[in-house]
Amino acid sequence: MYGSVPLIVRLLASSVSVANRAGKIVRDVMSKGELGIVEKGKDDYQTEADRSAQRCIVASLAAQYPNLKIIGEEDSLEDEGEVVSDWLVNEIDKEILKLQCPPNLQEVKEEDIVVWVDPLDGTSEYTQGFLEHVTVLIGIAVNETPVAGVIHQPYYKNIVEGDKKIGRTIWGLHGVGVGGFTPAPPPESIVITTTRSHSNPVVEEALKVMNASKVLRVGGAGYKVLQLLEGNASIYVFASPGCKKWDTCAPEAILSAAGGKLTDILGNFYKYGANVTKPNKTGVLAAVNNELHSYALERIPEKLQETLANK
Numbered sequence: 001m002y003g004s005v006p007l008i009v010r011l012l013a014s015s016v017s018v019a020n021r022a023g024k025i026v027r028d029v030m031s032k033g034e035l036g037i038v039e040k041g042k043d044d045y046q047t048e049a050d051r052s053a054q055r056c057i058v059a060s061l062a063a064q065y066p067n068l069k070i071i072g073e074e075d076s077l078e079d080e081g082e083v084v085s086d087w088l089v090n091e092i093d094k095e096i097l098k099l100q101c102p103p104n105l106q107e108v109k110e111e112d113i114v115v116w117v118d119p120l121d122g123t124s125e126y127t128q129g130f131l132e133h134v135t136v137l138i139g140i141a142v143n144e145t146p147v148a149g150v151i152h153q154p155y156y157k158n159i160v161e162g163d164k165k166i167g168r169t170i171w172g173l174h175g176v177g178v179g180g181f182t183p184a185p186p187p188e189s190i191v192i193t194t195t196r197s198h199s200n201p202v203v204e205e206a207l208k209v210m211n212a213s214k215v216l217r218v219g220g221a222g223y224k225v226l227q228l229l230e231g232n233a234s235i236y237v238f239a240s241p242g243c244k245k246w247d248t249c250a251p252e253a254i255l256s257a258a259g260g261k262l263t264d265i266l267g268n269f270y271k272y273g274a275n276v277t278k279p280n281k282t283g284v285l286a287a288v289n290n291e292l293h294s295y296a297l298e299r300i301p302e303k304l305q306e307t308l309a310n311k
């Protein structure tokens, strides 16, 4: 029906609608109160919300875009469990469909794309009741580079035309920009945002050298990048291997569409092709502009970089 709209714009518009539905699933599981927590590894949990939201996102996108490569955090459940028909989304966000596709993305085909799905980013925080830290992430990489993405916040409280509304969806597209929120400039002094639940001595060492006026410890890669975009923090530093490609693909796409930069602790970009290794072994370093990114990169001791690189 929208065949005249370039694929990348249609896929982003579908991702916005699908992320909204996944966010509702995340809220519904919490309000039912049966989280069904499974321990996948050390400090690594999965809940019924992670499982159901993943099924909703992957099944909905695969049904509409059959040749896409979609990689989700909870992929191991591919053949288990049912996709409830009510989870199959075929709506498409009409506002996003109106975006003017940049020339270099007009010819992109399904075969060029890898979609990285984190159905629930901030699972630790979700289980501990820090619900505002939770996000749903859908990142779209073209030829290994994140070019579009969605960060949905299921618990964001809005007032729209006088009515209370829950949830909002932030999007970004290279060459177009970002939407769904109002970007704000970084704070006057250096404010660092970092992990709340996955710290260790190396992570702390990388924070010390930043000479920050404040450290904002919040959950999830999506929520931390939002702290940058909304002017609450200057730099996101995480000198540890815990994040994976689905944690950073959507945040990187949106941050870079807004003029920012997300790399590893050595200053190198991650690649998001179908065959890359999933862990972001050498950590995360992100900022809303190149100047703040360089400020942070220059302060990371070489020894610390080597420690991560050689792990």
Ligand SMILES: Nc1ncnc2c1ncn2[C@@H]1O[C@H](COP(=O)(O)O)[C@@H](O)[C@H]1OP(=O)(O)O
Binding pocket: 042, 043, 044, 045, 073, 118, 120, 121, 122, 123, 124, 194, 195, 196, 197, 198, 199, 218, 219, 220, 221, 238, 241, 242, 243, 244, 247
């Ligand atoms: N050690 C780890 N084990 C599993 N996931 C991790 C680990 N460290 C980070 N992550 C993932 O990266 C996100 C950001 O990390 P942090 O909040 O610690 O800064 C986490 O919410 C989690 O994603 P998820 O919640 O989707 O499993």
Ligand SMILES: [Mg+2]
Binding pocket: 044, 045, 046, 073, 123
């Ligand atoms: Mg997880």
Ligand SMILES: [Mg+2]
Binding pocket: 118, 120, 121, 122, 220, 221, 246, 247
């Ligand atoms: Mg995550």
Ligand SMILES: [Mg+2]
Binding pocket: 050, 073, 118, 119, 120, 121, 122, 123
């Ligand atoms: Mg997750």
